[in-house]
Amino acid sequence: MNKSKKIKVFFLMLMVNILLIPQTYINGQEKVSDAWQDVAEKVNQQEFQSFHMKGTVGVKISSQNMTSDFGNLEIDTLVSNQPIALQMVAKIVSPFVGSEAVGFETYAKEGFNYTYNTETNEWTTSEWTVSEEEILESLQASFENVSNELAKNEITPESQDFINKYFTLEEKGQDYHFKLKKDIDGATFYNDLDKAIDLKQLVQESADKAIEQSEDFGQAIDQNYEKSLEELLNPEKFKEFFNMNPQMSVTYDSLTGLIKNFSFMIDMNPKVFVDSVSEVDQSNLPELISISASFDFDQYGETFNIQVPLEAMQTSEENSTED
Helix, strand or coil, X not given: CCHHHHHHHHHHHHHHHHHHCCCCCCCCCHHHHHHHHHHHHHHCCCCCCCEEEEEEEEEEEEECCEEEEEEEEEEEEEEEECCEEEEEEEEEECCCCCCCCEEEEEEEEXXXXXXXXXXXXXXXXXXXXXXHHHHHHHHHHHHHHHHHHHHCCCCCHHHHHHHHHHXXXXXXXXXXXXXXXXXXXXXXXXXXXXXXXXXXXXXXXXXXXXXXXXXHCCCCCCCCHHHHHHHHCCHHHHHHHHCCCCEEEEEEECCCCCEEEEEEEEEECHHHHHHHCCHHHHCCCCCEEEEEEEEEEECCCCCCCCCCXXXXXXXXXXXXXXX
């Protein structure tokens, strides 16, 4: 992943963390403060549980005052905690991949992953590198760590000023709808954020967590991960990100503290891709790339009977026989 792409991914994840994890040190107007605190206390009482997530990601390209669809991703996911299992069905619709949608299916259950796509019309299988118990323990530990952080009360005047300046609250029925404000100067945002939270500590904790998770799942991690994050944490990079007009919001159920929706939109300057495409392709880049996404979460705590398709099971058995 080149540096420009890392910038977009890091700042997007940073904003997701700020919005999706309503930590009590990010506070502000009395009404917003009460809502954040209310959600934090309820999340602190929850445990990791099954849920359903359904979402869409859309990409549009614009040139010479004309806008067209580049592609759309639709995704539907079930996550079960007892037993640990996953079902994800997705499809991509784009004029650049043909007249028909490209479909994907992924199942994870009882120690195996099963993946299928309509392009190859084949199933592939792989074995988990850790046990179901270890996965559940890791997920529960992560959830408890977040809950413990939420239980802390470290409200500072700087934190209050930060949330008051950059976030709004709208109450819709029993929902809390938090939204990032518009027309934000990235350099000022960086300075205010640095006053509200310790960015160096954030980088260190992110790196430590990435290393821990990579070890839990038997995967290697980039040794320069922490250094890469540090290089992105400066006013200029924040300014570049906010020049792309990010719009982000998150909705929580005020009765349970559980997330119900996360949405974002961003306008990207195609120049960020210059380093990764040929000179010929550079001349074909659009003037603007707009990305929008919305994810809904529901069915918390429900029991899902996730079934791996028979064709996938047969492929796994055939591969085992060949080995």
